[in-house]
Amino acid sequence: MTLFGAGVFKGMMVTLKNFLTSYFRDRDNGGIFTVQYPEEREKAIENFRNFPFLVYDGSFSKLRCVACGICERECPPKCIHIEMELDVTGKPARKPAVFDIDYALCMNCGICEEVCPFDSIYMDHTFEVTSMTGRRSLIREKKALARSNEYFQKIRPAIAATVDQKRKAAEDKKKAATPQSAGGQASQTPPPAQETK
Amino acid sequence: MNINKIMQNNIETKKIEGSDILEINFGPQHPSTHGVFRMIVQTEGEKIRGLRPIFGYLHRNHEQIAENLPYAAIMPYTDRLDYVNALANNFGYALTVEKLGGLEVPERAEYLRVIMAELARIVNHITVIGFMLNDLGAFFTPLLYAFRERERILDLFEEITGSRLMNNFFRFGGVKRDLTPLHLATIHKIVAKFPAFLEEFETLLSKNEILCMRCQNVGVLSPETATNAGITGPVLRASGVNYDIRKVDGYSIYNRFDFKIPLGKKGDVYDRYYVRILEIRESLKILEQALAKIPQGEILNKKTLPFLRMPRNFKPAVGEAYGRVESPKGELGFYVVSDGTPQPWRYHVRAPSLINLTVLEEMCLGQKIADAIIILGSIDIVLGETDR
Numbered sequence: 224m225t226l227f228g229a230g231v232f233k234g235m236m237v238t239l240k241n242f243l244t245s246y247f248r249d250r251d252n253g254g255i256f257t258v259q260y261p262e263e264r265e266k267a268i269e270n271f272r273n274f275p276f277l278v279y280d281g282s283f284s285k286l287r288c289v290a291c292g293i294c295e296r297e298c299p300p301k302c303i304h305i306e307m308e309l310d311v312t313g314k315p316a317r318k319p320a321v322f323d324i325d326y327a328l329c330m331n332c333g334i335c336e337e338v339c340p341f342d343s344i345y346m347d348h349t350f351e352v353t354s355m356t357g358r359r360s361l362i363r364e365k366k367a368l369a370r371s372n373e374y375f376q377k378i379r380p381a382i383a384a385t386v387d388q389k390r391k392a393a394e395d396k397k398k399a400a401t402p403q404s405a406g407g408q409a410s411q412t413p414p415p416a417q418e419t420k
Numbered sequence: 421m422n423i424n425k426i427m428q429n430n431i432e433t434k435k436i437e438g439s440d441i442l443e444i445n446f447g448p449q450h451p452s453t454h455g456v457f458r459m460i461v462q463t464e465g466e467k468i469r470g471l472r473p474i475f476g477y478l479h480r481n482h483e484q485i486a487e488n489l490p491y492a493a494i495m496p497y498t499d500r501l502d503y504v505n506a507l508a509n510n511f512g513y514a515l516t517v518e519k520l521g522g523l524e525v526p527e528r529a530e531y532l533r534v535i536m537a538e539l540a541r542i543v544n545h546i547t548v549i550g551f552m553l554n555d556l557g558a559f560f561t562p563l564l565y566a567f568r569e570r571e572r573i574l575d576l577f578e579e580i581t582g583s584r585l586m587n588n589f590f591r592f593g594g595v596k597r598d599l600t601p602l603h604l605a606t607i608h609k610i611v612a613k614f615p616a617f618l619e620e621f622e623t624l625l626s627k628n629e630i631l632c633m634r635c636q637n638v639g640v641l642s643p644e645t646a647t648n649a650g651i652t653g654p655v656l657r658a659s660g661v662n663y664d665i666r667k668v669d670g671y672s673i674y675n676r677f678d679f680k681i682p683l684g685k686k687g688d689v690y691d692r693y694y695v696r697i698l699e700i701r702e703s704l705k706i707l708e709q710a711l712a713k714i715p716q717g718e719i720l721n722k723k724t725l726p727f728l729r730m731p732r733n734f735k736p737a738v739g740e741a742y743g744r745v746e747s748p749k750g751e752l753g754f755y756v757v758s759d760g761t762p763q764p765w766r767y768h769v770r771a772p773s774l775i776n777l778t779v780l781e782e783m784c785l786g787q788k789i790a791d792a793i794i795i796l797g798s799i800d801i802v803l804g805e806t807d808r
Binding site for chain 2: 227228229230231233234237238241251253256268269270271272296297299330331332333334337338340346
């Protein structure tokens with residue numbers, strides 16, 4: 224039979240030890256691990272996903288998105304809205320005229336980046352999206368969603384590198400194919416039948 | 421019947437004659453109810469004479485939403501059932517759809533699944549113990565010690581899956597992303613360090629007289645009541661019933677690992693606390709073995725690759741499947757009926773927290789009012805799963 228209160232005493236020694244060692248141990252070994260958030264920040268983890276953004280190469284007019292609408296259809300909470308831009312003859316211009324994402328609905332699942340066949344939509348690292356203008360400001364339009372490829376390379380270097388490599392290989396193949404036949408251009412575009420299935 | 425009337429019927433409690441009964445309303449926004457859970461407690465002095473749990477405040481129509489979505493798009497919604505350990509939910513749902521669609525899982529993916537699920541179990545158990553102690557009045561010191569360890573695992577989850585809590589990591593026939601040797605080394609480090617933390621945690625708590633006095637012989641659940649009510653998980657095992665789906669079903673590759681099922685003796689709150697501590701130790705054992713044995717290879721069945729790009733093309737044959745896993749809270753089952761379309765015709769979740777809640781009144785009767793909170797804490801409910 225141990226002395227009554229010995230368990231409590233031993234427990235208090237544990238808290239005392241933790242209190243004292245927290246001052247000189249490093250973060251991973253039981254030291255203080257609080258980050259003073261707005262001033263200090265955690266190092267961003269590459270795979271971290273939050274809200275989606277659209278990638279463009281070079282300038283804003285060169286969005287990778289071709290408005291195929293796959294992400295719009297597969298998005299579980301249906302937070303994406305896309306309208307295809309039409310050219311002067313009324314044919315689809317393979318560019319989005321409207322591309323809205325409702326950040327209030329988005330649940331950050333990452334399905335859009337998984338299904339996109341054009342490496343156009345990816346998940347961002349920004350999480351500070353609040354504003355003073357209310358609900359309306361959370362519906363992000365095309366302009367607000369677009370980010371350059373350089374930005375993508377900066378936040379997700381490993382993924383961007385493989386994507387760049389893949390795109391470059393596809394472009395080289397296309398370049399090699401065009402002089403021989405005019406069909407090279409057509410084969411680059413995915414068959415529309417795939418979408419209607 | 422309109423909704424007001426239903427609510428009123430729920431609130432009506434049984435009348436007890438010949439005594440001074442005071443009705444106390446707990447929640448739905450009481451901090452100790454672990455979410456929006458409401459109890460109406462009838463007390464005589466300090467003794468509990470009746471208890472009515474009322475839930476449904478967090479109902480989000482999970483099952484109906486799922487019936488209108490393609491199979492793959494349900495996966496992120498299952499994260500939101502039991503948000504403390506989303507990976508167990510992912511596991512259960514992936515297992516069910518694989519049964520339905522007859523998909524095989526590659527060897528490496530099975531190991532990755534077990535590793536992730538066991539890490540999630542550790543996260544869940546230390547969180548529960550921490551919050552249970554909070555309910556006891558041991559404010560935040562043990563909880564934050566537990567959270568310090570939990571944070572390491574959650575950081576790892578963020579690196580691997582992209583999110584700390586809403587992991588969305590499992591895919592039909594595999595997992596989303598491979599673990600690099602660096603990740604495996606980190607897990608190894610966590611597993612190696614964890615026993616020391618548990619040792620410290622136990623010195624702080626397990627023999628603490630105050631904790632023992634508050635927990636021992638409180639909220640006793642007999643094995644008969646537990647089995648009759650369909651209780652599963654640590655709550656059942658604390659009552660001394662040896663039932664763990666990892667052993668009973670041996671789903672995934674659990675039959676390859678050597679681990680024990682810790683059992684309680686009395687079925688009181690202390691046993692429920694202690695069984696969880698022992699379960700963490702067993703999980704660490706499984707993790708060690710899995711890390712030693714993990715093979716190289718594919719992480720996704722080749723047959724499911726096209727469905728990642730085109731989830732709507734995944735149409736399992738007409739039929740039904742029930743898959744279950746040992747989630748840290750109990751038996752988590754998914755029942756899916758397919759009619760050959762991209763969406764499930766019927767989708768049902770057997771949530772362990774909901775079923776474990778049904779014995780709350782039996783456990784609380786005759787106890788002190790302050791004990792009701794700790795008994796509720798020891799069942800380990802998550803309202804996201806209870807209300808769905």
